[in-house]
Amino acid sequence: MQSVTLDADGVRAAVSMREAIDAVRRGFVDLAAGEFEMPTRTVMRDGQFLVMNAHHRATSTAIIKTLSVNFDRTPAIAGTVVWAETGRTDTLIADAGAVTTLRTGAAVGVATDLLAPADAGRLTLIGAGGQAADQVRAVHAVRPLRELTVVNTDPRRAAALLETLAPELDGVRTRTAADPEAAVADADIVCCATPATSPLFTAAALPARVHVNAIGAFRPTMRELPDELLADSAVFIDEREAILQESGEILHALKAGALAEHDLTELGTALTAADVPRGSRTVFKSVGVAMQDWAVARLLAEKFLGDRLP
Template sequence: MQYFDAAQTADRLDYPVLIPALRSGMAAEASVPPRQHYSLDPDGEATLLVMPAWNREFLGVKLVDVFPGNARHGLPALSSVYVLADGTTGQHLALVDGGELTRRRTVATAALGTSLLAPEDARVHLIVGTGHIGGAVYDAYRAVRPGIATTLVADPHNPAGAEALAERLTRRGADAVAVAVEDLPSAVGRADIVTTATLAREPVLRDEWITPGTHLDLIGSFRPEMHEVEPSLLGRATVFVDNDVARTEAGEIATALARRVLTEGDIAATLPELCARPAPRPRTDGEITVFKTVGTGLTDLIAAVTVFAGRDPA
């Protein structure tokens, strides 16, 4: 069995490789049981998350340990690993760093949504959120929309983070001009594509800011109490999700459904349904599209297989 650390995992998950792999893998037959949560202490703080998935060739499971109390000991609160096995024999093939795998498959999934839904002539991209996930967005989107000329970077909770990310992109010679912005309503109005990657519990984007023709990728929220946009926006947008779990786990979707701003039938398609189409779905004039991703065990499996398939020869 081989082990791939964070650096090796990142090296094998180059976005021009990973995004097409996700598209083909999402369209194929697979089994993805619900994510399992196990409380490990009486207070319910320490948690084990188990995320399995399998197809005809491979099976795998991501194990995530969440120990919030680790901060008191100077240790990360979250640790994860992916175990990949042969789907025919069950023999273990690889252990893959779960943190880097999750980071890259998350932004690659959002970029895949953009490749299938966003305007092909998009020129201005706004990234909202500059943390562990937000910092990886630029490279993934560059792989699917190379015509983007301007990347706006905003972080309402950490303006210094926006300055730092824009500076890093500029310093390394990014193809798109990177600019940190503080006037978020104005930046949203300029953008053809908006990507949010925050842990906000209150919306960072207002419905009234979103102009006709905009495409939004919402990456951050993965719990019902988390919201990156006002639920009312979903009532005037065409909404897509990475998988049906988003209906209950994503705050924006769950709240919009509860308030009847959105109905179950209003969700236009899941990502596997989009990937199964021979060509990207055409946009209508002035249409606002929203792609909401909460993560799925299938994308973890595809990413882990991609890492293993690109392994160094023994």
């Protein structure tokens, strides 16, 4: 029996953002094809404790992720992702914080690659917490950035994020801002990565052509996007059942009549469609699903357990 344990640095060293994006893209396609057994996650204490699991039928592999979330500490996410296979006793245990931020960024990379304008190069990121860096890395991997604006209520935190990312953003013009309304006005892509409970900006503040990713709100009590934006956009989601249970902005828009359930397109379905319906504005709303964790864990298993899965 082989058992491998990876801390956050080990996960980061082993998996690049480009690898994660490709793996999560394949995962979304398999999810749309019904290849996953994936219950909606167990939520305790209004999202402070989460348990997620997914079984990939084609490979007889599975993951279980347990974590706690506390935005008042660093890192905000703590826990483990455990990889298991039918017929093998080998296991892999990986840091949940690193896997979660990497796979969330990768999902945004998949959506941005599919939905953002081909010439998009100006990103406004709202939020400078633990998810923020991988949001930038993912967008930059699929739409090389010319400009990056980081919006945060604490300008020192935004500046620290830009300093961390500087070696990866050679030639990119960067700035910090405090006002989301002004900062999104000339963006091609907007990423929202905050624990907000009310919309971060108005729909009118956005340009006519823009792609918006929203990953921060993962409970019905949380909300980053206004109803008017969702009503005026082609809206893509990670997984319907999870979104209808957990996405505050989608639930609010449905209740207000700004959206109908048939307006929501799962990303996996869009990836395999011959033609993807888009308007001038597109939105990707994610609450995060266990398939994404499985996709990154699969990469780790291939590297550290010697797996060669179909």
